[in-house]
Amino acid sequence: MFTSGTNHFAHSGRPTDKDVVAEYDSRYAGLMDQVGQKLADLLTVTAAPATV
Numbered sequence: 001m002f003t004s005g006t007n008h009f010a011h012s013g014r015p016t017d018k019d020v021v022a023e024y025d026s027r028y029a030g031l032m033d034q035v036g037q038k039l040a041d042l043l044t045v046t047a048a049p050a051t052v
Helices: 018-027 031-042
Strands: none
Touching: none
């Protein structure tokens, strides 16, 4: 994962259907927070895109 200089989730799309949002939140409360933390755990400061 190469996130230096970017913020993958800050500008991501958001659903406009409030009923759908509520349904997802009732089933998957906190999921996006968990995903963000898991991705942060994978980040290494020495990761360089040129190695790919």
